[in-house]
Amino acid sequence: MSHAEVIPLATHSLGLELRSHPQRGRGVFTTKPLSHKTLVDVSPVLLMDHDEYSAHGQHTILDHYTYRWEGGYALALGLGSMFNHAKNPNVGFIRDIANAVIRYFTLRAIETGEELCISYGDHLWFEDTDAPSEHEQGSSSEDEWFGKVMLE
Numbered sequence: 001m002s003h004a005e006v007i008p009l010a011t012h013s014l015g016l017e018l019r020s021h022p023q024r025g026r027g028v029f030t031t032k033p034l035s036h037k038t039l040v041d042v043s044p045v046l047l048m049d050h051d052e053y054s055a056h057g058q059h060t061i062l063d064h065y066t067y068r069w070e071g072g073y074a075l076a077l078g079l080g081s082m083f084n085h086a087k088n089p090n091v092g093f094i095r096d097i098a099n100a101v102i103r104y105f106t107l108r109a110i111e112t113g114e115e116l117c118i119s120y121g122d123h124l125w126f127e128d129t130d131a132p133s134e135h136e137q138g139s140s141s142e143d144e145w146f147g148k149v150m151l152e
């Protein structure tokens with residue numbers, strides 16, 4: 001992945017920004033402390049049914065970004081596609097099927113400068129780096145829900 005400059009997310013009240021890592025690529029970081037159970041983002045999703053995903057989506061870069069969804073798969077728009085993976089994540093997520101959005105929330109208090117990571121589950125398709133939150137406490141009950149390649 002190529003390096004990019006730090007991008008302040010101007011419209012975001014929590015002071016989040018995108019930073020780039022040589023192995024992990026872009027990720028979401030906070031410039032302010034966040035308390036436990038803070039709603040971090042509400043990401044709208046684009047839905048693909050199983051047939052569309054099998055014929056097209058899985059053969060593209062979308063395969064690295066899609067979540068399992070009722071009836072198929074979903075691409076999260078905005079921050080939802082930018083969270084990197086950590087074995088012990090500091091952010092969890094809940095699918096709102098009816099409204100076609102995913103809500104992301106902190107699983108514990110998060111300090112300034114930390115990367116916000118979710119768990120993709122146990123079956124990764126890339127070599128996991130030493131993500132900052134990997135040694136922190138916390139868990140996500142949503143692991144089994146994440147994405148096509150993160151599936152099983």
Ligand SMILES: C[S@@+](CC[C@H](N)C(=O)[O-])C[C@H]1O[C@@H](n2cnc3c(N)ncnc32)[C@H](O)[C@@H]1O
Nearest residue numbers: 024025026064065081082083084085127128129
């Ligand atoms: C949903 S995207 C996350 C955003 C991505 N970093 C970007 O810049 O577009 C998933 C991809 O991020 C990278 N990634 C996420 N977590 C990682 C980790 N812990 N170690 C290494 N790469 C990671 C992998 O390349 C993976 O395919």
